[in-house]
Amino acid sequence: MKEIKIITKNLSLFYGDKQALKNISLEIQDKKVTAFIGPSGCGKSTFLRVLNRMNDLIDNVKIEGEVSVDGVNIYDKNIDVVNLRKNIGMVFQKSNLFPKTIYENIVYGPKINGIKDKKTLDEIVEKTCIQSAIWNEVKDRLNDNALSLSGGQQQRLCIARALAVEPEIILMDEPASALDPISTAKIEELIHDLKQRYTIVIVTHNMQQAARVSDMTAFFYIGELIEFDRTTKIFTNPSIKQTEDYITGRFG
Amino acid sequence: MSEQEKEFYSRSKDSKYGKRIKKFTRTKESLIKFFFAVNGVMALIFIILIFIFLFKEGFKALEHIGLLDFISTNRIGTDGSSQTVYEWYPTSTEPRYSLIPLILGTLLTAIPATLISTLFGVAAGIYLSEIANPKWKEFLKPMIELFAGIPTVVLGFIMLVIGASFFNDLLHPDNRLNAFVASIGLSFVIIPVIASLTEDALHSIPNDLRMASYGLGATKWQTISKVILPAAFSGVSASIILGFGRAIGETMIVLMASGNAANITTNIFLSVRTMTATIAAEMGEVSQGSDHYYSLFFIGIVLFTITFILNLIAELIINKMRKKNTF
């Protein structure tokens, strides 16, 4: 039986008076890749940021409805947001490595969570770099500045950095949109490997990418969830006309 | 509820996500925030106090002296005839408080200084941003900044001991120390202000615009004069306004080089006395609480208001320009 990891029910989000998300209800399954697609401005990235409460950092945002992870409503007022974000990793559109060494970038998360032992930290670095398929490229230059890496390497290092705090869920906000085709292929391969152990939610504007990497696909349009189904179904036989129009390139 | 959902919610008991916020963390974070907030509020209080104290003391002058007396005084002559005079003579037995000579003196030093500085400052900005070889620029730009770091007392001193004699021999002015000498000294302060802000404004013009102009066959000067300068017009004018504000508020140079005689004149080669120099020269000697004391604070209000408004205008122009330039 498929396990559910995240449930949202009637979720709405407002920037001041403007409603950006309207009554979104969906279930995200454990250890699967779920893709959010849709034209720009449709709310898919905003929705992704609802899942680890990154929107809290913006003034004037109001959220209604329920978002539960493992049965816990994460918008309950006693929930520790910091702990939540630790357990839900996030990879951003543009690589946002700190201007520190490769090593320091990866151990940033573990260190702020109180791990001080050098040996443990070394192990974390090696383990996460191997998992994110970048170990061979960086193992001899861990003390170089992280910004000296290529764009694709930087993005995989961002994934390694996210893995270092041992999350169960990884949110990816258009992780390959700024990369060349070869680097993109490497990231997609990596996503495929990671789904054995992690629940992955990915926002992408590249429909082929969604079709290649995801198990489930959600189509968003102007703040609404239009259709949510198995990826194969969405891309071969969508049940709603708007989805079909978008998939076949008639708008967007 | 489906079986799946029931199983989902039953997991909440031992979920990692349900962790409550540790009281310690929450307290620590809010204490840190409180600490910074206290500093912010203290800084804010000082800023408000400046307004309050300046205006509190200055407005007392209005009670004692009256607004009209800051413009002119009626003097009864020995023959009984009444005469309207515009004089700053607060220590007289019949004190006169007209600000007209001081405002004239300020303008007579600040306006020529701004004109000279606009010529040199804008040229320097254009040179640094558009003409200079980038390698040279890395060296030349800091030099202009060093220029800006010269203490004004040094410039006043140089104008007093060298500048005044130099211009005396060259131009034979009416007074050795005069508005012209002071405005040359002021230019040394204003030029770096205008130069660096002009350079910023020109530098912020996107390179596409230059390429488009060159692509259409324009020469370098055509590109600068027809494309770059018009596009940066608001930034350049803001820099001139800020420079003018600095010229009005500068004290030491005018105190040392303008001669400090409160003449009513538009002759740039006569001694003049500015508002800033008046405060600087007289504040040390007045008794606290006298009309003279309050009138000096009133001059302070006038200076504060003028420069604050000039700065505000410049900031509005710059903000507008930034909005326009972000594509």
Place this chain on the structure above:
Amino acid sequence: MLALRKKKRDFIGTSAIWLVRILFFSLVLALFLLLGKIVSQGIGTISFEFIFDDPKNNMTEGGIFPAIFGTIAVTLIMILLAVPLGVFSAIYLNEYAKDSIFSRIIRTSINNLAGVPSIVFGLFGLGFFILFIGRGMDDVLKTGLLFGQPALIWASATLAVLVLPIVIVSTLESLNSVPKSHRDASYGLGATKWQTIKNVVLPQARPGILTGTILAISRGAGETAPILFLGAAFFLPNLPVSDLCIGDYCIPMINPAKQFMYLAYHIFILATQSSNPTKTLPIQYGSTLVLIVLTFLLNITAIIFRYRFRKALGRL
């Protein structure tokens, strides 16, 4: 036919560019002449005795040590008062305060306060620190006229208020230059606000903050107008120093209640108000050279810091 070989003649343009060049380099020339004059006239006066001796013979001979000491003492106390307050309040404004009309008004006021004439700050120092705080303390503590008169502490406090906006503005700029994406990355990894500020924001903003602070210090050290009536003295036989004793153990400390000599003020007073300005001209040039060297050292340090800071930012 295409006239590719024909060189475009733009006489006006070429001369305009040359004019700009000439204006710029005459400016550089003026700067060098100015500095050259000060150095050539002042260097002869500079000696160990000049730096470390007291003025003698009604200030026509001797050194300028008390003025140098006073400048350093005033600046030091100014730094203590202004820099932490300025940096911390900038952190509050940029990192904690919500973006509202209120916070925008505060930012605008601070920006504009940086352009208010320094003499106006002098008036504020007199009206607020000496007459309100100082006299107020005298009344409450029944000390007679002790605090309510010009003194080192009031000069430092006034200069601190003068440079406070400069410190805040430059700190705000440095904090602002740290990309939002780096903050997001840190929050995304489960860092708290303070952890993010401490580990991500401040390390990146530090060189910028330092640059602004050094420039503010140099501004304070070279400022004359506001301290004219706040305790700068023509000549004092003693340094503003008193022994601070704990039991039998005494250490000399800066005494902030005393008046002081000040380098910039010293130049002003010798050049304009002394009995024989021509006779003291070498001392005036020497003092000017010392002041210039002091402020240039600070400014050059700041420029180098900023150069490195921009280079580091350019890599992001």
